[in-house]
Amino acid sequence: MSTTTQPEGTLAPHRASTRGLAPSAPTPPWPAAPDTAGLVDVMALGRLLDGRWWQERRRARDLALDPAMQKVEGLPVAEHRERVLEQCRALARRRQVHRAFPAALGGSDDPGGNLASFEELAVLDPSLQIKAGVQWGLFGAAVLHLGSAEHHARLLPGILDLSVPGCFAMTEVGHGSDVASLATTATYDPAAEEFVLHTPVAAARKEYLGNAAEHGRAAVVFAQLITQGVNHGVHAFYVPVRAENGDGRLEFLPGVSGRDDGLKGGLNGVDNGQLWFDHVRVPRTNLLNRYGDVAEDGTYSSLIASPGRRFFTMLGTLVQGRVSLSGAAVSATKMALAIAVRYGLERRQFTGADEHSEVVLLDYQQHQRRLLPLLARAYAAAFAHHDLLDRFHGVFSGEHDTDEDRQDLETLAAVAKPLTTWLALEALQEAREACGGAGFMAENRLVGLRQDMDVYVTFEGDNNVLLQLVGKRLLTDYGREMAKVDIAGAARWVAARAADMTLHRTPLRRAAQSVRDTGSRARSAGHLRAAETQRELLEDRVEAMVAEIATALRPARKAGAEEAAALFNAHQHELIEAARAHGELLQWEAFTGALARVKDPSTREVLTTLRDLFGLTLIEKNLAWYLMNGRLSAQRARTVTSYVDRLLVRLRPHAADLVAAFGYTPGHLRATIASGVEAERQAEARAHFRRLRASGQEPINEKVLHASQQRSGLAAPAD
């Protein structure tokens, strides 16, 4: 019995990592690579997947090869917190987290490269990612974007080198996604030239703040700015919260209190907690005053006159949280699929046609159905994320920084983050189930990653709230479009809409009709594979859904507030679904756009098949809509699923290459089942049974005995 294939011991997070430090470039997946058609240029595809900041991305990912930077599953909360703090210090020492900050302060003015690098920290430990995100992406970024040069010079050095760990104190117990309703107040006292921070009620306590439970020395606190009897809305204040006491231990400063949030569903390396303030005073100059200032005498001034626009401009500077969480979710999705596909290519279960050989899991249609569409979605999400990151870099580098650019960026981030974070949870769960009991073992990482990623779907903006925002934006854009149309045009549009309900107006429809005439499934499948057909179906659905909601909401203009709110609420679900459809279309467009950048023809062909799988599973998911709205005939619709089935078979031989291109080696994944042990075990078992058969010592199977007795005329039982 080989003992190397079955290491002993209770907790063994380091096991897989000792299998050698893998290089950062994508390589054929692992020593005993299973069958692959070899048509994919894994290196080139890996480069494409890692995008514009591929070097930053790989460098960050390779930090995970250092055992000191890895997550240890199952550490007690206190130890996990300390470990992650120490890992953050290591990041600061390596200047790994300074890239977005000004060169003058040791950064490199590279917002895009910074996020690309940050997104890969999920490979090390999502707790480390979030703790780093709190310190440099939220606390530090708030000082950078909402503060002035004086704040940068005074506050950023301590933030960058982590001598001042800090909190981003926005969310309150009573208000999460609804930031405008925060109840903490910052009242200006002109006599002392100080702001008085105060928590009037328990619902106003700051909640779920990273660094609040233990390590935070300061906080950027969002509060209603009140001066001269006027509330100017939510502004950000720099507030020291803890300092060392005589024993060198951190203690709350006078007037500041807190509570430890304790154990969470995941991310337990982050010390989340509450903070609240009892008339805590800070100097006037601690107001982060880029978008609103208070003079010594208490006079308020702002570059942005409208309080509403000012609020959204301030919040808009913090969009990087959503952008980067979306990217982190893509990383986690890729890890989940790399683990499950590799295991699915090794693990065998139940004999097939040949009774001496069991079937590889990924040869089962159901297993392909479970994993390959998720693989297509991972690619689509990765390519869409590149577009988002490009746009983010454009705005924050100042290259493309108009109001419209910022609004577009915010809308794109608001639709990207829900789709990718939900995808990550879905992929992690399906991967865990596809790996059976092994998937449930902490050493195989899927359960730990899922626990950590869980909260990504509700923090930095609840996913449903974000999609509703996007839906509203779609309605507004649609209204603008409609406003441009002259009256005759509007009439034409209405007539077209009416026809739409019963007739089919797209070229597609004509194709469908001809299919129905000939009854050929193969021909229709060819049409569905055409990129223009997929685009038209996806676009058409978004447009028609938005138009339908807009039409339904029209009476709201003339209705009272209550009636209008009720009408809007009656279409909330549809609106959220329209936003989701919009996001999926963007992903499809990004995937299609990426195909053009693939030089190798056979790689492009495989990738085009994967894109088709993405497009057709989207259409399959919403098939009822296409049928009800006359976009597909029943006969044509029936071809969608059978075509998806064919794509699965076509992609199966490339599954190993498609996950190898993610660039996560066994050293990055640190999942025992993705390290080749299953194949070793099977080889041992096969050799044993071969030897046994050859030895003549193999016992006869009772069934075989019965059969031979039957043949020889002896009585044998019926089955």
Place this chain on the structure above:
Amino acid sequence: MSTTTQPEGTLAPHRASTRGLAPSAPTPPWPAAPDTAGLVDVMALGRLLDGRWWQERRRARDLALDPAMQKVEGLPVAEHRERVLEQCRALARRRQVHRAFPAALGGSDDPGGNLASFEELAVLDPSLQIKAGVQWGLFGAAVLHLGSAEHHARLLPGILDLSVPGCFAMTEVGHGSDVASLATTATYDPAAEEFVLHTPVAAARKEYLGNAAEHGRAAVVFAQLITQGVNHGVHAFYVPVRAENGDGRLEFLPGVSGRDDGLKGGLNGVDNGQLWFDHVRVPRTNLLNRYGDVAEDGTYSSLIASPGRRFFTMLGTLVQGRVSLSGAAVSATKMALAIAVRYGLERRQFTGADEHSEVVLLDYQQHQRRLLPLLARAYAAAFAHHDLLDRFHGVFSGEHDTDEDRQDLETLAAVAKPLTTWLALEALQEAREACGGAGFMAENRLVGLRQDMDVYVTFEGDNNVLLQLVGKRLLTDYGREMAKVDIAGAARWVAARAADMTLHRTPLRRAAQSVRDTGSRARSAGHLRAAETQRELLEDRVEAMVAEIATALRPARKAGAEEAAALFNAHQHELIEAARAHGELLQWEAFTGALARVKDPSTREVLTTLRDLFGLTLIEKNLAWYLMNGRLSAQRARTVTSYVDRLLVRLRPHAADLVAAFGYTPGHLRATIASGVEAERQAEARAHFRRLRASGQEPINEKVLHASQQRSGLAAPAD
């Protein structure tokens, strides 16, 4: 600031439990009950939901009111294991787990009551449930069902009183759901009159066994029985594995080895591990010989001549695992929804039509969409489970114990467990997200429950494997039906099938047609609410899917093994979906059957609406199928979603009562957010702002100031 509303401290699992021990009967949910229409007789509905063994169920549930029997979230693994072992001892002392065993041994020959009681242990701690399930439901049940009277007398007393904690050693590293392929051997040695248990390869190590890592003293080991050179297939053997050494510490017996599985995604109070055997000898009489025995000279004998039937008969006796896990999943689903609905009825977010008052979460359409269909599914699953449990009791009490009864029971369990365990995960996740950041805190229990329930979808039979089994049974039954039909009948059937593809053959279709003619959505909705319409749509789909797969598989009869396997595989996904549809139909039937048992007319009306929501969301989910197969016209299909929307609005006022009837009080749920703290906090905040407005000290909002400046002719910024 009230401090009672915000208890301090890091981990506070006992917080909610100190709010008083709730009585076992369902009561109006909690002190500050939100608006409820009061049309539901909560007490009577609770009695119906708790079913035939309601007293056993409630008694078990109330054990959760004892702090010593509760899960403490976040305990280190070692402490959690010790705590759960101690809790198991408490269960044994209370004879809580003996109900299924013979009266002669201290049990009460009550298999149904035993499972009802067992299912509620998830309320205490799912680890306790599983540890108890391993000891009495698997290890003990194997001795009971596979052993003879001699085994009962010799072995059961130590199992019942937990002086012999044991393992159920079936699964191996290499084989989980495929039990027939186990590789552990038990070879009979007539000279010594002993069996020699042996693990020939690493893949044959017994894996994921509860009690294996620490506490197990014995195991029921499943191994290939070999005697006189013949392998008689998998049989069960009683094997001592650990005994106390000189220091009183448990140590492996000679030849036995093991490995601790270490940290898992959940259930960390259970000490799962591996066991393997190096020529371990046990007396011949340790073969559990009810279905197969070996005489002293090595002659094999069995009451069941066919090895295949014998194998399935032996496995069939262990069906209670699946039945009870399915019931446990229903309990967890109910807990998840009780927590999320209660919070959704208190928590408010974003102002609505009235700008001084925020909207209750459950008044948002999307929130209703997220939770209320799950509530309908929880009811359907609960009622279906009662039917399953009745049938289980019939078989195992001997009241209805034919071969056919057993086969039906196994098929029902195989379809119930996948549906309910996936439902539990879906409900727990949606509940967690619907509670936002609070849902992610361990003190609110949703994340911990989800982590524990995760493995229920792959253990005791992987859900996909089970559904495939059910699908095969559907095909077999269909084949039998077809065989009965004479040739003329077959021809008619084929003709009907052909017509079916393009035409509509049900009365429903005529109704749809008349709707299309009048164009009235309201009228069509009335039809969809008719129980016969829902039943016909759901039945029709199952039948048509099975028939379609059977037709597609017909060529397999004449094909070679490889071709036949490929053809079957090409329809695997459809077959699994057909099995799922069958299970959903059973749930719908059970829900509809339960309505007749509701005496109070207004309760029945509310419950009928909930059943309609269940039926229509099923139809909505599969709308594309109904459209493609001509069961619904496009126009009629469009009414389904709008009708679902109306049902949500109609059910909203009963949400509090519908979860109250589950009978889980705050003392059972132990979730801070389901204990009324949110309402207290809001009351405090409202009172504060009311006082502030009354005092004349409230600052003016800048927006209001601008507006008044505009009115008085002063310059004000445009928004």
